Amino acid sequence: MSGRSGGCLIVFEGIDGSGKSTQMRRAAAALRSAGWPVVELVEPTHGEYGCQIRALTRPGAQRASPEEELDLFVLDRQENVAQNIRPALKRGDVVLLDRYYFSTMAYQGARGLDPEAIRARNEAFAPRPDGVLYFDLPVEVALERIERRRLAPADLFERRDYLERVKAIYDDLAQRLDYFFTIDAARDEESVAHDVMAAIGQILRRI
Numbered sequence: 001m002s003g004r005s006g007g008c009l010i011v012f013e014g015i016d017g018s019g020k021s022t023q024m025r026r027a028a029a030a031l032r033s034a035g036w037p038v039v040e041l042v043e044p045t046h047g048e049y050g051c052q053i054r055a056l057t058r059p060g061a062q063r064a065s066p067e068e069e070l071d072l073f074v075l076d077r078q079e080n081v082a083q084n085i086r087p088a089l090k091r092g093d094v095v096l097l098d099r100y101y102f103s104t105m106a107y108q109g110a111r112g113l114d115p116e117a118i119r120a121r122n123e124a125f126a127p128r129p130d131g132v133l134y135f136d137l138p139v140e141v142a143l144e145r146i147e148r149r150r151l152a153p154a155d156l157f158e159r160r161d162y163l164e165r166v167k168a169i170y171d172d173l174a175q176r177l178d179y180f181f182t183i184d185a186a187r188d189e190e191s192v193a194h195d196v197m198a199a200i201g202q203i204l205r206r207i
């Protein structure tokens with residue numbers, strides 16, 4: 001575990017609409033009521049770079065190049081690691097993180113950048129998590145859940161195609177990395193929450 005001791009870092013990953021943020025809030029509440037010191041964090045953050053990222057991804061905004069996007073996500077993450085993640089781990093907290101560098105591998109990878117090069121650049125400064133919960137959901141279901149009704153057919157095709165490529169990178173990571181836990185996110189919220197707590201239990205027992 002790259003140069004740190006104490007604490008536990010658990011990451012929630014998945015395509016948009018996979019329900020990971022709702023599940024993270026539930027898990028945080030459950031862990032707190034069981035007495036664990038929990039810190040909830042999200043990327044992109046609400047800091048300077050996170051706000052720049054949100055401005056770029058707002059509907060109608062001119063899309064940045066993949067390289068520019070990558071640089072901004074890395075700057076945002078460097079700040080998050082230094083100001084929030086490492087101090088919390090040092091205190092011995094359980095850190096629940098909504099998206100991390102696997103999102104960059106998947107989303108910027110799906111825009112043509114090399115996922116493994118993205119991973120190497122991130123792991124040079126970002127601690128490796130103890131576990132990643134991957135919320136696995138078919139793209140079609142995710143689109144139903146989020147914005148199908150709001151998208152014109154051409155945009156829908158583009159969005160579907162992009163999310164399929166994002167999902168393919170996540171699926172590949174889930175197969176290769178032994179700290180990934182795949183959660184079937186197509187089920188009802190209670191069943192998913194049950195699997196989330198089972199996976200977190202395993203991760204906490206391992207550290």
Ligand code: TMP
Nearest residue numbers: 016043044073099100101103104107108
């Ligand atoms: P959210 O929907 O979880 O708030 O995430 C915001 C969007 O940012 C989402 O579409 C995924 C994208 N994203 C990237 O493209 N690269 C990254 O490194 C991260 C953290 C998010």
